[in-house]
Amino acid sequence: MLQNDLFLRALNGESVERPPVWMMRQAGRYLPEFRALRDKYDFFTRCRTPELASEITIQPIDIVGPDAAILFSDILVVPQAMNIEVEMKPGVGPWLPNPIRSAKDVEQVIVPDIHEELGYVLDAIKMTKERLNNRVPLIGFAGSPWTILCYAVQGQGSKSFDMAKGFCFSQPEAAHALLQKITDTTIAYLKEKVKAGVNAVQVFDSWGGMLSPTDYQEFSWKYINQIVEALAPLTKVIVFGKGCWFALNEMSKSKAAALGVDWTCSAQNARYLTGGNITLQGNFDPSRLLSPIPEIKKMVTQMINDFGKDKYVVNLGHGILPNIPVAHAKAFIDAVKEYKAK
Structure with a gap:
């Protein structure tokens, strides 16, 4: 039995004494303990070594105390497994030396x-579950098919993902074939994560906001929804689309247990667009963690009041930044734990 099941109760839509809190990228670069391991081991070694992944996952639980752990890994382990080479280049980030640009390339996937x-x-999940010892739930995750396609076609990060979009618009058949392969792999992957012991899963659509609402339906949401449909009978599914406020209404009709919201969408709008009957997660601007601690605490309280304490998971509107002081991250978490409903 979980000692702290607040996160799962919020995903169930139950009434809670206070909302749960965790932070995207909480196992990461703002922690000195993480940086010490980063200096010793390269990125994918950390992902591929269960002992290291497990240690990194648990660091924030011990240091800042959120209500859920999220497994340390990366969305790009999925394309790696699909015969797409992915490197992590210092100063560049993800680097794919042989990007996918044709139907023939898609056949090789x-x-x-x-x-x-x-x-x-x-293995990392099983090890982490053991080390967590039922303190908090563990979240598994994957990138959305569209977001994975962005990297696979563009070959690296981008401000516009123009080549990825161009590929979809000029070679739609090849694009849909690739998206379907990624979707099938992601469904199988997340199902295995659930079997291994995660308590919930999140689909990250980091680049969904690059698409128009019409193109989003065609190239992103219909594939995410396949994942939601396949996983919802097995576990709680959270969908987070950065910049995708325009799709919140459509998303709220799915079997997702919760929807993530970024900082460009107010609590009022998010509740309005989703009809007020699905759990929402977010939407604190990660840069706001650079504010003075009293200001952070005030803003967190206001954010909870705006969303309401029920059907709500406190989180950032995207991943925590590497330059955030640990004391500020802790203040964010503590403000939620100290919350008293009016």
């Missing part, structure tokens, strides 16, 4: 055996 190619992630 495989739907892998999850145990064979991503077994290290499943």
Whole structure:
């Protein structure tokens, strides 16, 4: 039995004494303990070594105390498993030396055996569950098919993902074939994560906001929804689309347990667009954690009042930045724990 099941109760839509809190990228670069490991081991070594992934996952639980852990990994382990080479270049970030640009390239992409190619992630989950010892739930995650396609086609991060969009618009058949392969792999991957012991999963659509509402339906949401449909009978699914406020109404009709909201969408608008009957997560601007601590605490209280304490998970509107002082991250978490409903 979980000692702290607040997060799962909020995803169930139950009434809670206060909302739960966790932070996207909470296992990461703002923690000195994480940086010490980063200096010793390269990025994918950390992802592929269950002992390291597990240690990194648990660091924030011990240091800042959120109500849920999220497994340390990366969305790009999925394309790696699909026969797409991915490197992490210092100063550049994700780097794919052979981007996908044609139908022939798409044919080379495989739907892998999850145990064979991503077994290290499943081992990390089991190890983390053991080390967490039922203190808090564990979240597993994957990137949305569209977001994975962005990297696979563009070959690196981008402000516009113009090549990825161009590929979809000029070669839609090849694009849909690739999106479907990513979707099938992601469904299999997340199902195995659930079997390995995660308590909920989140789909990150980091680049969904690059698409128009019409293109979003065609190239992103319909694939995310396949994932939601496949996973909802097995676990709670959170969908987070950065810049995708325009799709919140459509998303709220799905079987997702919760929807993430970024800082460009107010609590009032998010509740209005989703009809007020689905759990929402977010939407604190990560840069706001650079504010003075009393200001952070005041803003967190205001944010909870705006969303309401029920059907709400406190989080940032995107991942925590590397330059955030640990004391400020802790103040964010503590403000939620100290919250008293009016």
